Amino acid sequence: MKRYDVTMPITPTMMVYKNKEEKKPIFHVDDQLAAGKSYETTITMNLHTGTHMDFPLHMQENGSTSTGFDPSTLLRMVRVIELRQTNIIEKKHLEALGLRRGDFVLFKTDNSFIETFAFDFTFVSQDAARYLVTCGIAGVGIDGLGIERDQPDHQTHHTLMNAGILILEGLRLKDVPAGDYYMIALPLSIPNRDALPLRVLLEAR
Numbered sequence: 001m002k003r004y005d006v007t008m009p010i011t012p013t014m015m016v017y018k019n020k021e022e023k024k025p026i027f028h029v030d031d032q033l034a035a036g037k038s039y040e041t042t043i044t045m046n047l048h049t050g051t052h053m054d055f056p057l058h059m060q061e062n063g064s065t066s067t068g069f070d071p072s073t074l075l076r077m078v079r080v081i082e083l084r085q086t087n088i089i090e091k092k093h094l095e096a097l098g099l100r101r102g103d104f105v106l107f108k109t110d111n112s113f114i115e116t117f118a119f120d121f122t123f124v125s126q127d128a129a130r131y132l133v134t135c136g137i138a139g140v141g142i143d144g145l146g147i148e149r150d151q152p153d154h155q156t157h158h159t160l161m162n163a164g165i166l167i168l169e170g171l172r173l174k175d176v177p178a179g180d181y182y183m184i185a186l187p188l189s190i191p192n193r194d195a196l197p198l199r200v201l202l203e204a205r
Helices: 091-097 127-137 153-162
Strands: 002-004 026-031 041-042 052-054 077-083 104-108 139-142 167-168 180-186 195-204
Touching: 091 127, 127 153, 127 180, 153 167
Parallel strands: 077 104, 104 139, 139 167
Antiparallel strands: 002 195, 026 041, 052 167, 052 195, 077 180, 180 195
């Protein structure tokens, strides 16, 4: 069985949204073996750093949070769809894919082939988001650090969130061929948050 780890490693120098310093993880060694009996590290990190899932509170006042989220929801079949050489995923790119109600799609784009932040990263347009809603999909993931890019009213986020569609961001799909996979994606258990970090594995079956 072929298994792919499609999680972005958390490092002090990792790619972060718009290269914002405040989004880079900070590691602080609290105790070292030379000075005591243990080695311990504290990490300070934005929850939207690296591979993560969004909750409606991220974009909507009084939106729902991570509280009560069932992690088994992310143990399921998914479909990796390759869409290269475009930096905007539009409805026209999706219409011939035969999407069905309940599908969970992961978009493999040019984002997966770069290791530094690109301000023109590939994202999902609002018309594509509306089409995904009409298809009745359960979730959507992308290999960029955002499902949208500089939309004035965050239309893509709102369209998907209002339909109850799960959003995964920051996947690393470079080595994953298009096709169907079993996804094992588990978030940390942190209640009442707007996002949660994920470790994501895809198994070819």
